[in-house]
């Protein structure tokens with residue numbers, strides 16, 4: 285039974301591979317970056333609809349463990365291998381799998397395996413680029429957590445690797461798959477709130493865990509963690525359990541608030557408004573007000589972005605708890621979006637009283653009489669105004685939806701809902717926020733040079 289399935293896959297891989305090889309030689313290596321091009325030999329491989337998709341998990345930490353649990357509950361999806369650099373998480377992977385799976389501390393061993401169709405990766409941000417490029421070059425599709433990149437140039441290398449190797453790359457900002465954001469997009473496109481010229485998005489936290497002060501596992505040591513590999517391309521330093529556990533607090537591995545939290549808000553805005561490029565400019569203020577624990581990133585940051593049709597203001601603090609919300613302000617009202625609901629607050633944009641500021645009494649009274657005669661609705665003619673609410677169904681989980689979309693793309697070869705181009709645009713917007721904050725200058729996106737100036 286199993287043998288039949290593999291030979292069917294091999295057949296598809298070979299026939300698709302021949303066509304792909306013909307295409308690959310026509311691609312211009314300079315357009316994609318040499319490293320992405322040099323190994324452009326992986327054929328596209330579709331998983332037949334009847335087959336189970338078998339994935340390998342790289343990084344079984346806070347997010348990875350949840351993704352793994354959720355994925356193995358999906359119909360037609362199975363985890364066959366897992367990789368982490370810490371013994372405790374290798375153990376956790378085995379617990380989650382609930383059956384024997386291949387485990388290792390070397391992720392490339394997953395890429396070499398024939399029984400791994402695709403990868404789900406949830407490693408710290410400084411590892412995203414290398415793992416995505418290696419997956420693509422090994423012929424494996426990859427779900428990679430947000431933000432897509434740690435540095436701007438990486439995004440273009442990753443996108444090229446996906447394109448040249450004909451791989452599905454999906455970035456893990458789950459709002460791109462949420463029913464709420466899809467509904468908000470539909471309402472926005474229908475013009476439910478008219479012309480939007482301002483968007484505001486914010487959230488706040490007020491607890492150590494929310495500020496990334498995660499408890500250090502008691503057995504963490506150079507014996508239980510492969511620290512040298514974990515550092516990857518980051519500056520070398522002696523084993524540091526704080527950095528391993530709370531890596532978001534350090535620029536060597538993360539991007540602070542923008543990379544961790546703005547990225548979700550930006551994904552929502554880009555999804556709803558159909559944004560397909562980075563913002564033109566960004567201007568930030570930020571500071572480290574409270575969590576003086578050795579971190580080198582702000583705990584509070586606000587950024588204004590310029591988009592073609594509106595400007596967007598994002599603000600996130602780790603010092604006060606506040607509900608996450610995104611607000612599209614339009615000439616026809618306000619679209620209010622939260623994780624679990626979207627509301628249209630309709631406005632008619634009209635005067636409801638005569639507008640005669642500072643007029644003397646008689647002039648005002650004469651005008652008012654005339655105005656009311658023309659504008660007051662006829663008795664019995666008024667209708668209710670439609671403000672609309674939409675909620676998630678009970679127990680809704682957008683991570684599950686996002687993973688389902690990924691595995692569906694792996695199966696069907698249809699583009700992912702959050703491909704490398706989408707992920708790159710939101711990641712660049714995050715880097716622009718940090719750039720502006722660090723340099724105390726306006727960050728300008730240079731589309732030709734593909735870099736941030738200012």
Ligand SMILES: NC(=O)c1ccc[n+]([C@@H]2O[C@H](COP(=O)([O-])OP(=O)(O)OC[C@H]3O[C@@H](n4cnc5c(N)ncnc54)[C@H](O)[C@@H]3O)[C@@H](O)[C@H]2O)c1
Nearest residue numbers: 343344345346347348368369370373406407409429430456
């Ligand atoms: N989409 C979301 O809502 C969401 C939520 C949390 C985290 N994330 C993202 O998920 C990623 C992981 O975050 P986390 O909080 O789970 O981090 P974490 O530190 O809890 O877990 C990361 C794990 O990756 C392992 N790892 C690191 N480098 C590796 C390598 N080269 N090979 C194999 N394993 C390696 C580490 O040992 C660790 O166990 C980050 O990119 C983060 O931004 C996304």
